[in-house]
Amino acid sequence: MGTHMEIINESSGAIGCGIIGVVLLSLIWGSWRILNWVWLRPKKLESCLRKQGLNGNSYKLFFGDLKESSAMDKEASSTGISISDDAVPSRVLPFVHTNISNYGKKSFTWFGPIPHINIVDPELVKEVLSKNFNYQKAKSNKLIANGLTSLDGEQWAKHRKIINPAFHMEKLKHMVPAFYLCCSEMISKWENNIASTEGSCEVDVWPYLQTLTSDVISRAAFGSSYEDGRKIFKLQKELLVLILQTLSTVYIPGATFLPTKRNRRMKEIDKEIHAILRVMIDKRMKAMKEGETSKDDLLGILLESNLKEIEQHGYNRKDGMAIEEVIEECKLFYIVGQETTAILLVWTMILLGRHQNWQQRAREEVLQVFGSDKPNFDGLNHLKIVTMILYEVLRLYPPLVRMKRVVHGDMKLGGITLPEGVVVSLQVMLLHYDHEIWGDDVKEFKPERFAEGVSKATKNNQPSFFPFSSGPRVCIGQNFSMLEAKMAIATILQQFSFELSPSYTHAPFTMGTLQPQYGAHLILHKL
DSSP states (O other), rough: OOHHHHHHHHHHHHHHHHHHHHHHHHHHHHHHHIIIIIIHHHHHHHHHHHHOOOOOOOOOOOTBBBBHHHHHHHHHHHSSBOTTTTOHHHHHHHHHHHHHHHOSSSSSEEETTEEEEEEHHHHHHHHHHHHTEEEOOOOTTTTOOHHHHHHHOHHHHHHHHHGGGSSSSHHTTHHHHHHHHHHHHHHHHHHHHHHHSEEEEEEEHHHHHHHHHHHHHHHHHHHOOHHHHHHHHHHHHHHHHHHHHHHOOOOOOTTGGSSHHHHHHHHHHHHHHHHHHHHHHHHHHHHTTOOOOSSSSSHHHHHHHHHHHHHHTTGGGSSOOOHHHHHHHHHHHHHHHHHHHHHHHHHHHHHHHHHHHHHHHHHHHHHHHHSSOOOHHHTTTTTTHHHHHHHHHHHOEEEEOEEEEEEEEEETTTHHHHHHHHHHEEEEHHHHHHHHHHOOOTTTTOOGGGGGGGSSSTTTOOOOOOBOOOGSSSSSSHHHHHHHHHHHHHHHHHHEEEETTTOBBBOOEEESSEEEETEEEEEEEEE
C-alpha cells in the first residue's frame, strides 16, 4: 500500500512539475513575443530603413511618435488660419509635414511600434496602388463597415465584381431624379430662412450638406426617404466618433474586446444598424422572390447582381455574397457615399464663396445649359467649368488626405526594400501641394489647370491626382459622387449667390476625412 502511495505521489509531483514547466515556458514565450513586438523588431526595422537612406525619429518604446504627433495635432487644431494662408497642409498634417521638412521625402514615422514609410512620389504611389495584392489595406475597425474598402484578395475581387453594375453610368442615370429631389428640399429650407429677412441670411451650410448627402444615399441606395434612413445616419456618426477616439491611442492587441463603456456602446450601435439594414434587405429579397421587379437603386441592383452571380454557379454560395456581406456593403454605402460628397460640396461652397469670379463663371455655365429648368443627366455631364472647379477643390481639399497600405512580404519600391509588416503612407494632400509637380501657383485656387482634363493638369503631365485613389481599387463610387456634386452645385447656383460670412473661421482638420472644424458660415442671397 505504501509503495502504491509513493508511486502516486511521485506521479503527482511529476505532473505538477510538468504543469509548472509548461506555465514557465508559456510565460517566457509570451514575454519574448511582447519584448520582440515593442522593442526588438522595431529597432531591427529602424536599422534596416536607415541603412537604405531613410530618415526619421528614433523609435521610442511602445508609443513611437504618437505622443508628439497627438500634441502637434491638438496645437494645430486650437486656432484657425487665414483662408488666404498657404498653411493648409501644415495644419491638417502637422507632424508628417514637419517630419518631411526635417528628413526629406524619404522619411518614416512611428505609429506605436510600426514604422510608416511616407510616400510623396507620384510614380511610387501609382505603383503601390496598382499592386493591390502586395500592398493591402491597413485593417480598419470592422464595426465601421467590413465591406469592399476593407477587403483584400479574392474576397475583394468577388465583391467588386458583384457591386460594379450598381455604379455603371447607365444605372446612375436613373438616380438623377432622386438627387434633384433631395437638393430641392435643401434649397427650400434655405429659402424659408431667407423669407423672414430681406433677401439674404447667414447659414452654416455644413450640416445642411451632410443632411443632403445622407438623404441622397437613403433614396438612391435604398429607395427610402431621409427620415427612414435617419437613424442609420445618426448612429454611424456616433460610431465613427467613438472609433476615432480609439484610433488616437496606441493599438493594444485585444483591447477592443475589453468591456469598457466605449466598447460596449460601439457594439450596441453596430447591432442596431445591423438590425435596421437586415429588415430592409429581407423585405427587398422577399419582394424579389414574389416576382416584383427590382428597383433602380443601389440595393436593388446589388441584390439582383448577387442573385445572378449565384445562379451562374449553380447556387454555390461561395460565388455570391451572403446576407451578412450585403449588410456590410450597405453600411459602407452610408459612410462613404454620404461623407465624401458632403466634404466635396462644403469646400466647393467655401472656395466659391471666396472666389466670386469662379462662382459667377460656374453660374453662367449652369444657366446656359439649363436656364431655370431642372438639371438633367446629359446636361450635368456637359458642365465643363463646374467639373474643373470640383477637381481643383478635390486637389486642395481631398476627403482622404492620405492612404495607408500594409506590405505583405518583402517588397522593392523605388530602390528600397520594404520589410514585411511595415506600412506605406501615401501622402495624397502633400502630393497635391507639391510645387515641383503642379507649379509655383500650387497653393492657389486655379480651376483652369484642369481645362484639358486631369492628365494634363500638372507641369509635366505627370499623373499626380489621387482624390479617388487609383489602380484596381480606384473608388467604385466616384461617378456617383461627382454626379451628385454637380447636381447640388447646379441647383444652388440657379437659386443663390453666396459669400463667406465674417464669422467664418477657416479651419480644415481631419476627423477620418477632411472637414471644416467650425462649420461653413456663408451669407446666402436669393437670386
